[in-house]
């Protein structure tokens with residue numbers, strides 16, 4: 706029996722560059738009409754682009770009137786980066802069910818949001834939905850004047866180099882507010898590991914008071930595929946199989962390793 710989570714097929718309706726490294730894609734069509742948002746403001750979905758089997762995670766920037774908006778960072782190289790850099794309008798992608806993590810305690814008197822460019826969709830959506838006094842630290846390579854809500858209290862930071870992050874040092878230098886609050890942060894994984902240690906050991910924060918997520922791994926090579934999906938995909942397509950049947954064969958091949 707398949708235990709695969711709910712999936713939706715969606716078409717790319719629009720592609721809109723927002724900045725040098727950020728592209729907005731609007732997904733829609735009948736296959737995604739039944740998409741269910743969790744309502745959690747940092748919710749994300751897995752996205753599989755045409756001809757690929759591996760998913761990459763993207764924050765649901767908005768879900769409204771049957772259209773799902775994701776904002777994609779285009780960096781040096783990557784499966785989704787390369788696809789989203791080109792004309793992908795009209796392509797069909799697979800979107801997995803949404804999951805969210807943001808869980809601010811009811812007694813939080815302040816909220817801190819910290820992230821690099823990949824975290825900005827979640828930072829924007831969180832700051833639109835909360836009324837708690839919020840401070841934001843944004844480490845981004847591009848000017849994003851209108852991306853975050855008007856009047857947001859933002860400290861803009863420049864990344865040390867293309868594709869790098871120094872967010873851990875920035876957080877260690879923060880002057881923290883007193884009283885109960887909530888700290889949310891996402892970005893490069895090594896930076897996030899350093900901050901989790903800092904929050905536990907130096908600041909001794911209870912785990913319910915923070916959420917720190919690695920969104921990408923700097924310096925990592927593209928994930929090797931245990932089974933190359935390319936030949937399986939091409940053979941399946943040539944045989945007239947559906948993507949679902951090809952996925953199942955790919956899963957069987959991996960399980961047989």
Ligand SMILES: Cc1cc2nc3c(=O)[nH]c(=O)nc-3n(C[C@H](O)[C@H](O)[C@H](O)COP(=O)(O)OP(=O)(O)OC[C@H]3O[C@@H](n4cnc5c(N)ncnc54)[C@H](O)[C@@H]3O)c2cc1C
Pocket residue numbers: 749761762763764765775776777778779780781782783784785786787822823824826827868869918919920921922923924925926927
């Ligand atoms: C919960 C969650 C939500 C996320 N939301 C978003 C979002 O809304 N928008 C978004 O753009 N990303 C988001 N990400 C991050 C995104 O999934 C990764 O950056 C992903 O690796 C990009 O896939 P790719 O195919 O472009 O590159 P990959 O094929 O995965 O990676 C290729 C190479 O690029 C490097 N790399 C990957 N990401 C970056 C980057 N951002 N900057 C520099 N180098 C990189 C890798 O180290 C690797 O060497 C999210 C991740 C998670 C876990």
